[in-house]
Amino acid sequence: MAVINSALEGIIVLDLSRVLAAPYCGMILADLGAEVIKIEVPGKGDDAREYPPFINGESGYFMSLNRNKKSLTLNLKHPRGKEVFKTLVKHADVVLENYRPGTMDKLGLGYGVLKEINPRLIYAAISGFGQSGPYASKPAYDLIIQAMGGVMSLTAHPGGLPTRVGSAIGDIAAGMFGAIGILAALRAREVTGKGQLVDVAMLDCQVALLENAIARYWATGKAPLPTGNRHPSITPFQAFPTKDYYVICAAGNDKLWEKFCQAIGKEELVHDPRFESNRLRTENIAELEPILFEVFRQKTTAEWIEIIETAGIPCGPINTVDKVVNDPQVRAREMVVEIDHPVAGKQLIHGVPVKLSDTPGRVRQPAPVLGQHTREVLQKYGLTAEEINLLAQEGVV
């Protein structure tokens, strides 16, 4: 038994991925201490390096997904590049990629080839539709995947337009399940001694997010409808517009309803026969809502939180991102941290949501500039300075 500082210390990930889904996966592993070596096209790198917003010319999009990783440039189309990659594979625990299915095979670097080099290798492929099935070769974007997977149809106000989730949940969910798959495969390898293929599809992950919506369809034979910002059977349990934005209140029973009416100065509603029980309040929401909306418009969200919370009723603001990053709980939990980037300067970035008591994850270093660790990594895995110079001259790194 040994001491480690991070849960995934000693795990080496060769991360060939671009843009969002698989880079998010690699970030999770890097945050938890894996050595994630991002392998990028020489002179160009991850497409996301060109995505806005820019901070001193560096992509904030890229920086928010690639902290804690190393950058190695390598041309996988060049025969010497393939050789170097195969050398790295001998030492690696995980290869992670999000090309369209078949791309790595065409490069001669598919799982079939790599597992001969290293039978302990875990090969994780994250794609839009997966490595199999009739849509396997279709292109995928977050918007298309959110649409096809059903979540958009549920994300709307009653009668309103389906709405894309404002974070790229089509990509991110696949990144998260990818990390789960890799970690599960690492555990399996502890028992079997062998690696395996982890195949994660963005669309599959959206289906896994539907939870009871499939049961609702099965129970009724009808597609579930969106309920907007209201609980379908508890009232009041919803968003209220305030003087400056919105507040959520959740008065889940008659006792809380009474306290709620007192707190907002509407005692007369407590014994209003239209609103005397939760069932009646839910049935008569069309009459209740305008009364409550008028009240809530009179104060700010912060004022209402103070009032409602003091009355012991679960509540919270709808926070815009500026509010989120300055929230005392978010700061106390180090879920937003500052980091110094050599080019972009001081940067605000989200923290690590998995809090491990003994081997904690952390934001150790900012996203790498392109090729920042090429020499370091190649020397570590046995190439001489002269060999690396030659590769650089030939444009292989």
Place this chain on the structure above:
Amino acid sequence: MAVINSALEGIIVLDLSRVLAAPYCGMILADLGAEVIKIEVPGKGDDAREYPPFINGESGYFMSLNRNKKSLTLNLKHPRGKEVFKTLVKHADVVLENYRPGTMDKLGLGYGVLKEINPRLIYAAISGFGQSGPYASKPAYDLIIQAMGGVMSLTAHPGGLPTRVGSAIGDIAAGMFGAIGILAALRAREVTGKGQLVDVAMLDCQVALLENAIARYWATGKAPLPTGNRHPSITPFQAFPTKDYYVICAAGNDKLWEKFCQAIGKEELVHDPRFESNRLRTENIAELEPILFEVFRQKTTAEWIEIIETAGIPCGPINTVDKVVNDPQVRAREMVVEIDHPVAGKQLIHGVPVKLSDTPGRVRQPAPVLGQHTREVLQKYGLTAEEINLLAQEGVV
């Protein structure tokens, strides 16, 4: 080295959790082969057993989150119940709970106590705001967490109301990061021989979903605004209303724009000076949208998919849940499967999104009825039939 059928075979999880966030975490582990023993209050069980929809009187909500688990009833407030739990802890790898912080300590079963019994134990606590910070003891619901975490503020049409994500992403994201934390802690234990505390907060996980929104705030000093169903800088890359619902088209460059115009029978738009480049199309979207909306209203989503896809342009339908469960790709990937429940009968349920080639996860068995495995589990861990009868008589199980 040994052979295993499932990646987490042999891992024992004592799952004390209720409703959604942590049960989703337990489900991920159970799907991948862990023995997840759901510990429920005798005579009552998980609150979610009472949540609609009901299928032959069984909760579809509960069934969709608890497949592959065992149910053991145990009263943790009873001294004998505590004893039995401690016996189980000796054999367990993981304890999983989603009580409010401090509840397990009050029961005398906090991590501090349990790790003395089993230093290899991984103790995972999933809560609304985490085990620390000023909000630690506040109550949390998915709606409040989605609101506070910022995702709701980004989920809206331009100028429209913030919108709750139609799946309980506040809960589910915490369940997923909980699984990542547990698997990472299992890996750490392989090295160190020791378990640890995994503290996952729903709010923290929402912050981790914001990806580049924090960078956008940092770059501009302003809270990012929602962009609805459109790409902010590529046009056309959005949802179009059709005769029956919606279709997404993503024509990402001028060549695709030309093909797109031809496919929809609007060749005259290709050289319209208002729309000649992506920049112009994006700038003049207010003029372009009405023209395209009129065209798209003339055919169904399925007809448009056929046309647009044949033209080689990335596209997809917005699917309601009935469409999702019958989608050929979803079925080919076994992301919706049928399972027989002893009471509810044939049931449609989502599949396992993590596809492992050698130790695949699977939906092995339906959600348990309350206490279905009480005797089996207790006998396995050393209690005699007589002891179990006595516990039953005293209402401990």
